[in-house]
Amino acid sequence: MAGESVKKIATRESYGNALAEFGEQYPNLVVLDADLAAATKTGIFKKAFPDRHIDCGIAECNMVGIAAGLATTGKIPFVSSFAMFAAGRAFEQVRNSVGYPHLNVKIGATHAGITVGEDGASHQCNEDIALMRTIPGMVVMCPSDDIEAKAAVKAAIDYVGPVYIRFGRAAVPVINDTPDYKFEIGKGVVKKEGTDVTLVANGICVYQAMDAAEMLAKDGISAKVVNIHTVKPLDEDLIVASAKETGKVVTIEEHSVIGGLGSAVCDCLSAKYPTPVCKIGMQDVFGESGPAAELVHKYGLDAEGIYKQVKEFLA
Amino acid sequence: MNNLELAKTANEVRKGIVTSVHSAKAGHPGGSLSAADIFTFLYFEEMNIDPENPKMEGRDRFVLSKGHVAPGLYSTLAQRGYFPVEDLKTLRHLGSYLQGHPDMKHIPGVDMSSGSLGQGVSAAVGMALSAKMDGKDYRTYALCGDGEIQEGQIWEAAMFAGHRKLDNLVVIVDNNGLQIDGKIDDVCSPYPIDKKFEAFNFHVINVDAHDFDALRAAFKEARATKGMPTAIVAHSTKGKGVSFMENQASWHGTAPNDEQYAVAMEDLEKIAKELGGAN
Numbered sequence: 001m002a003g004e005s006v007k008k009i010a011t012r013e014s015y016g017n018a019l020a021e022f023g024e025q026y027p028n029l030v031v032l033d034a035d036l037a038a039a040t041k042t043g044i045f046k047k048a049f050p051d052r053h054i055d056c057g058i059a060e061c062n063m064v065g066i067a068a069g070l071a072t073t074g075k076i077p078f079v080s081s082f083a084m085f086a087a088g089r090a091f092e093q094v095r096n097s098v099g100y101p102h103l104n105v106k107i108g109a110t111h112a113g114i115t116v117g118e119d120g121a122s123h124q125c126n127e128d129i130a131l132m133r134t135i136p137g138m139v140v141m142c143p144s145d146d147i148e149a150k151a152a153v154k155a156a157i158d159y160v161g162p163v164y165i166r167f168g169r170a171a172v173p174v175i176n177d178t179p180d181y182k183f184e185i186g187k188g189v190v191k192k193e194g195t196d197v198t199l200v201a202n203g204i205c206v207y208q209a210m211d212a213a214e215m216l217a218k219d220g221i222s223a224k225v226v227n228i229h230t231v232k233p234l235d236e237d238l239i240v241a242s243a244k245e246t247g248k249v250v251t252i253e254e255h256s257v258i259g260g261l262g263s264a265v266c267d268c269l270s271a272k273y274p275t276p277v278c279k280i281g282m283q284d285v286f287g288e289s290g291p292a293a294e295l296v297h298k299y300g301l302d303a304e305g306i307y308k309q310v311k312e313f314l315a
Numbered sequence: 316m317n318n319l320e321l322a323k324t325a326n327e328v329r330k331g332i333v334t335s336v337h338s339a340k341a342g343h344p345g346g347s348l349s350a351a352d353i354f355t356f357l358y359f360e361e362m363n364i365d366p367e368n369p370k371m372e373g374r375d376r377f378v379l380s381k382g383h384v385a386p387g388l389y390s391t392l393a394q395r396g397y398f399p400v401e402d403l404k405t406l407r408h409l410g411s412y413l414q415g416h417p418d419m420k421h422i423p424g425v426d427m428s429s430g431s432l433g434q435g436v437s438a439a440v441g442m443a444l445s446a447k448m449d450g451k452d453y454r455t456y457a458l459c460g461d462g463e464i465q466e467g468q469i470w471e472a473a474m475f476a477g478h479r480k481l482d483n484l485v486v487i488v489d490n491n492g493l494q495i496d497g498k499i500d501d502v503c504s505p506y507p508i509d510k511k512f513e514a515f516n517f518h519v520i521n522v523d524a525h526d527f528d529a530l531r532a533a534f535k536e537a538r539a540t541k542g543m544p545t546a547i548v549a550h551s552t553k554g555k556g557v558s559f560m561e562n563q564a565s566w567h568g569t570a571p572n573d574e575q576y577a578v579a580m581e582d583l584e585k586i587a588k589e590l591g592g593a594n
Contacts, residue, residue: 030448051448057478062437062471069378069441072419072427073449077441093434093468101419101428 016041130259331390347387380435433466462494477516
């Protein structure tokens with residue numbers, strides 16, 4: 001499916017577009033950035049609604065606090081920075097100034113994972129999902145393409161409470177442009193049915209998992225593909241049902257295998273339906289500089305890498 | 316309220332502080348007592364608030380950035396009528412709504428949860444910014460500790476407030492000179508506090524934290540200041556009003572035992588008598 005004709009767009013771009021698109025409908029929507037509006041794409045919103053775009057300068061902890069204060073007055077603030085700084089540097093501000101009082105702050109974190117590419121390990125955040133999902137009451141989403149990213153932004157606006165949404169830097173194929181596409185927080189999407197193994201993925205790994213499933217099919221392996229765009233709350237019913245159907249589960253994420261989607265799935269299955277799980281992701285290592293596609297290949301997150309690891313797991 | 320009434324009220328606030336911390340067997344009396352006159356002035360004179368309607372839309376906002384002095388805030392809120400004074404004795408008890416640090420979800424009159432130092436001014440900035448964006452005329456007040464301003468986030472918030480000319484924001488620093496490990500200028504001096512805020516484009520007022528005339532003048536001056544936020548550096552005595560707690564860092568976060576509690580209450584009753592009884 002990775003043909004040249006497939007439309008590609010980075011989810012950070014979708015984020016900026018969605019903010020600008022919904023700005024009219026939601027006058028209380030305000031957007032905060034920390035000197036990265038060009039990169040996080042909130043600059044698109046800034047162009048449309050300059051008075052509702054607040055550049056806080058390079059001070060992410062303060063930005064999160066300002067957002068908390070704005071939320072107490074009825075604003076719907078979207079806080080934007082790279083995942084490393086939004087979830088990493090400002091973790092404790094998110095935990096104490098947003099999470100604990102359960103304020104209506106949305107965190108739009110871009111440049112997550114290794115597809116940050118050339119900037120290297122210092123900027124490749126593979127820990128944000130793990131950090132955010134430990135905060136009580138926090139919704140954590142990781143959309144897979146342009147359509148899902150926009151839908152996640154809309155859902156976050158309509159949901160009252162803290163939300164973390166993870167977006168990527170690199171362009172990814174549009175895979176959800178189907179007429180029946182529906183987005184609901186906490187509801188996974190079955191992308192493909194299968195009987196031998198379930199591939200549970202999110203973010204940029206969904207289309208790679210789809211391609212891997214095609215490769216597996218050629219070997220006579222029927223892989224079900226499930227897109228878990230919301231890591232928290234987790235669609236436990238779908239995960240348990242899929243585990244029952246296929247008996248084996250592989251999780252695929254552009255994130256550390258510690259604490260992210262794989263861990264969330266294991267938490268669920270170990271309690272509700274113990275099933276062998278293989279966790280594909282960053283294996284407790286830092287990334288490095290390089291083009292995004294080459295990094296995805298090196299760390300086994302492309303279709304080929306997923307295919308190989310699934311084969312080994314099933315052997 | 317006139318100064319005598321304010322002094323009597325502040326003394327009642329101090330009784331509530333000592334009583335609640337004694338009952339909790341834990342908590343922070345020193346900084347609560349140093350800030351008691353500031354709390355009293357804010358809630359009985361300065362701020363536009365309504366205890367019957369704690370979430371009143373146009374109310375002035377208060378953020379206790381130094382959240383550990385919750386006993387001071389709670390005692391003031393109770394005196395002001397937000398909840399019963401008797402409830403102060405449930406402070407920090409399991410099941411009580413009076414959490415160890417301010418919890419906006421459960422405590423009437425608390426505009427922002429706080430406790431982790433350095434974060435409250437940012438939230439206050441967000442409130443003040445929201446008022447500016449919407450053309451609303453409510454004012455926002457944040458109270459910091461002088462040890463707390465060692466946190467870098469305070470200065471991130473100050474930079475933003477100065478840059479945005481938030482003249483509807485007042486940051487008060489309770490400058491009692493002591494923190495857990497000793498004198499602030501021995502531990503890691505934040506002095507000169509006034510010059511630092513000036514450098515961040517604040518209008519700065521130095522004031523005696525226990526002089527209601529001075530507080531009245533300072534908050535009036537803050538109101539009259541346009542085009543920049545105001546910082547009030549309030550020179551205070553940690554443990555003010557309780558003889559054995561005054562100027563002792565050791566009473567930052569320690570509860571009095573029964574005998575100490577009795578002495579503390581005697582001290583405060585004596586002050587009440589000198590002031591001519593309750594209001």
